[in-house]
Amino acid sequence: MKRAALVLALALTPSVQAAPAPTVTAQDLFDEVVYQLASFYSGPSDVRASDLRRKYLPEVQKLCGGKPECAAEQAYGLIEQLLGDLKDAHTNFYTPSQLEEVGKLLLGEQGQRRTFGAVTEALGAGGRVVLEVLPGSAAERAGWKAGDVLRRVNGVALDGQAGQAALGRASARGTPARFEGTRQGKTMSTVLTAAPLQVTPVSLSLRPDGLAVLRLRHFNTPGVGQQVHDALRKVQAAGTKGVILDLRWNSGGRVEEFLLSAGAFTDPTPLFLKTRVDAAKIGYGAGRYLVNGKAQEQPRIKTPARYTGPLVVLVDGDTASSAEFLTRTLLGRPSTQVIGEATAGVGDTATRFIPLTDGSGLQLTFARMLDAGEQPLGTRITPQVGASVDLAGLTRTGRDSVVEQAATLLNR
Structure with missing residues (x-):
């Protein structure tokens, strides 16, 4: 069953803080990621860092070929592809803003990402059912309860991928959103505004x-x-x-x-x-x-x-x-x-977060x-x-x- 937690889901070990970002090229960042994998990766994948370098180095060179400047962020998508080859859900790449958000949440601080604050699941008949309302959230303030069925947000049906996209847009805007649905068969309509939330553990x-x-x-x-x-x-x-x-x-x-x-x-x-x-x-x-x-x-x-x-x-x-x-x-x-x-x-397995020199970071499986x-x-x-x-x-x-x-x- 595919669930959507309308909060940032994170995992796994120590606190992290993005380092100040010097001038770093795409090639520099690529080399740094490969080095970290070669030196510290201890996860379930049998794919070697050297093989990944051999596969993706021509792509990095193609990205930057002939350019007087080739900033690190040019390589972000390629690095995500490289890590995807490991097929290890615990090894991931984070942009500087994502890493900063993760660092705040791991320290118990409130992040900036907005959320309505409910865990929901798709219904076969369309819409989404609320499984849990998180304490202190916009959903709790609006009176949502487990079992509420959400049919539409701002007039857009909450069905399939289009519904998920509408939900994401409504959350990211941080402006009032109207939800229509039912509670135990009776029509309900609520207006709430997504806001940052520190999830009570x-x-x-x-x-x-x-x-x-x-x-x-x-x-x-x-x-x-x-x-x-x-x-x-x-x-x-x-x-x-x-x-x-x-x-x-x-x-x-x-x-x-x-x-x-x-x-x-x-x-x-x-x-x-x-x-x-x-x-x-x-x-x-x-x-x-x-x-x-x-x-x-x-x-x-x-x-x-x-x-x-x-x-x-x-x-x-x-x-x-x-x-x-x-x-x-x-x-x-x-x-x-x-x-x-x-x-x-x-x-x-266990993972840790490793800040990279441009301010981005790796979540790396470092131990079994x-x-x-x-x-x-x-x-x-x-x-x-x-x-x-x-x-x-x-x-x-x-x-x-x-x-x-x-x-x-x-x-x-």
Whole structure:
């Protein structure tokens, strides 16, 4: 199923800041990208940097042939093609403005990209259904709810690629947009303006049946692990009888934040982060992030919590990277079940962002994640119980069938 998160989806590890941009030619940038791949790439692709250079060097020379000046941005499209040959979703090129946006979001700052703030999915009958409304968003302020059906924006039908393009235009403009649709069969019309949004990573809701739903959206920013521990402390204080941990649409983030979050549920088994030149053993202990058995000063958890009660973890095809690491860790925990759809299948690598000399940057797979025995991790996780959102039921009732299925398991 193809979903659209009307927010910038990012992943995967440390903070990044674009470097000041000196005068750099297209050839310079091309050479720099090839060097980074040759020196540090440690992903699943068997394509060699030297082969990529041989293939694309004539194209770079053709771009710049006979020109007295050939700026770096002339090579951007070619570099994207080159990286596409790797067929590695975790290795990507970012323009200077994109890298700046990523850097802000990884630091927990509000970016400049405008969004309506909803996760939606296409309906077979046309239009899009709202799966989630993000806290603090324009959609929340306008009163959108899960299950709302969006049919048109500014009079353009939200069907297929044309509808997606209309949605993108309405978001980018930052001017009032009129949405028409239905809520549980009744006509609705709202006007809202897309705005920058800092996506809240952790939300907690307590249900009338005594269960808690812990929504964990990403691990991108410092402090996610602390928020998980704080939320579970509230769960324990409330005396809830079970927790639903929702990792759907979680594209991953910082490895250290995943480990700190895992420590709120169990004692996570250490992992090995293996690069081309060395390997580091990473883990969790007593609220601390461990590297080769040594507790790091930061990040750390103030007053760690430990929830030991019944747990159901929700995953789907957009659950990726660090969210897959967490799911795999929790599979070995007592009184835990995983339900949903098979995950994205990128839960065996780690990436970092590398600023380039013209201010652009690379997201590069620099390490493989290995288990405690230094064996490769499986890439994809298949849930113990299969489940997918009943979109027809969601539009009729506003209730998420996967969450309700999890609640049924916990209420037995």
